[in-house]
Amino acid sequence: xxxxxxxxxxxxxxxxxxxxxxxxxxxxxxxxxxxxxxxxxxxxxxxxxxxxxxxxxxxxxxxxxxxxxxxxxxxxxxxxxxxxxxxxxxxxxxxxxxxxxxxxxxxxxxxxxxxxxxxxxxxxxxxxxxxxxxxxxxxxxxxxxxxxxxxxxxxxxxxxxxxxxxxxxxxxxxxxxxxxxxxxxxxxxxxxxxxxxxxxxxxxxxxxxxxxxxxxxxxxxxxxxxxxxxxxxxxxxxxxxxxxxxxxxxxxxxxxxxxxxxxxxxxxxx
Numbered sequence: 001x002x003x004x005x006x007x008x009x010x011x012x013x014x015x016x017x018x019x020x021x022x023x024x025x026x027x028x029x030x031x032x033x034x035x036x037x038x039x040x041x042x043x044x045x046x047x048x049x050x051x052x053x054x055x056x057x058x059x060x061x062x063x064x065x066x067x068x069x070x071x072x073x074x075x076x077x078x079x080x081x082x083x084x085x086x087x088x089x090x091x092x093x094x095x096x097x098x099x100x101x102x103x104x105x106x107x108x109x110x111x112x113x114x115x116x117x118x119x120x121x122x123x124x125x126x127x128x129x130x131x132x133x134x135x136x137x138x139x140x141x142x143x144x145x146x147x148x149x150x151x152x153x154x155x156x157x158x159x160x161x162x163x164x165x166x167x168x169x170x171x172x173x174x175x176x177x178x179x180x181x182x183x184x185x186x187x188x189x190x191x192x193x194x195x196x197x198x199x200x201x202x203x204x205x206x207x208x209x210x211x212x213x214x215x216x217x218x219x220x221x222x223x224x225x226x227x228x229x230x231x232x233x234x235x236x237x238x239x240x241x242x243x244x245x246x247x248x249x250x251x252x253x254x255x256x257x258x259x260x261x262x263x264x265x266x267x268x269x270x
Contacts, residue, residue: 001047001050001059001060001061001062001086002061002062002064003064004064005064005066005069006043006061006064006065006066007040007043007064007065007066007069007070007078008066008069009042009043010037010039010042011037012027012033012035012036012037013027013033013035013036013037014035015035026107028066028068028069028072028109029107029108029109030104030109030110031109032068032069032072036072038069038072038073039073039076040070040073040076040078041076043078044076044078044081047059047081047085047086051085058085058086058088059085059086060086060087060088061082061086061087061091062088062092064092065082065091065092065093067093067095067113067114067117068108068109068113068117070117071113071116071117071120079120079121079124080124080128083121083124083125083128083130083132084128084130087130087132089131089132089133090132090133090134090135091121091132091133091134091135092134092135092136092137092166093114093117093134093135093136093137094136094137095108095111095114095136095137095138096108096137096138096139096142097138097139097142097145097149097153098111098114098152098153098156099111099145099149099152099153101144101149102142102144102145102149105142105143105144105178105181105187105194106142106177106178107177111156114136118134118160121134135164135165135166136162136164136166137164137166137167138153138164138166138167138210139167139168139169139170140167140168140169140170140203140206140207140209140210141169141170141196141197141202141203141206141207142170142178143170143178143181143182143194143195143196144181144187144194144195144196145170145197145206146195146197147202147205147206147224147227147228148228150205150206150209150210150224151209151224151225151228151230151233153209153210154209154210154212154221154233154241155233155241157210157212158212158239158241163211163213164210164211167207167210167211168207169203169206169207170182181194181196182196204220205220205221205223205224205227206224208220208221208224209221209224209241212241212242218242218243221241221242222234222242222244222245225241225242
């Protein structure tokens with residue numbers, strides 16, 4: 001099973017049934033609306049019915065879990081049942097970024113909500129004795145996302161020991177809020193200016209930072225960190241994202257990082 005919002009399928013509130021979606025607010029951004037109906041009971045019934053079908057051994061939820069909606073539910077035990085029966089080793093989720101400023105432009109909850117979910121997911125799986133992991137999806141070069149934001153995301157991935165399998169450049173698609181910001185250069189809700197990375201070099205650097213541990217991205221990561229003024233993240237220390245450039249063949253690096261000429265043969269000083 002899957003879908004864009006697998007666990008958020010019921011009407012958000014009574015008002016939505018009468019008037020449709022609110023024009024001046026969102027159900028979960030920046031915080032859950034006080035009128036929001038948080039109820040997984042119907043979805044849980046569906047999953048249980050599917051599990052009870054003849055010859056059905058497992059029902060996996062491949063993607064589409066709204067972790068912000070899940071974390072707003074303090075009563076149903078949905079997370080435990082999800083981990084117990086419906087994860088095939090990995091659960092895909094879409095935090096998309098960790099910079100609170102970029103997340104606000106995306107109209108998504110702040111990093112703290114994802115962190116809360118990530119820790120709760122790990123705790124439940126530990127309790128159940130299951131080795132199950134999250135597969136987070138991230139976007140680089142979203143409108144408003146700067147190189148500094150990309151570095152912040154890379155540091156978060158380092159600190160959480162995450163290596164995202166799913167990462168992509170932002171691509172403008174018709175009808176989306178992000179595409180509106182990309183083409184107009186404005187946040188339609190506030191009128192504030194929104195800059196976008198448009199050159200190939202800028203976009204390549206942001207994408208490379210998402211996969212900083214990939215050897216093929218090393219040079220692009222170094223360029224990005226130098227441009228961002230974050231040389232402290234280049235080297236071999238525990239906080240570094242990438243090692244420095246290697247010495248070229250035929251030479252040796254000195255204590256200050258410079259290259260020494262090869263010693264002359266013969267052993268004597270001239």
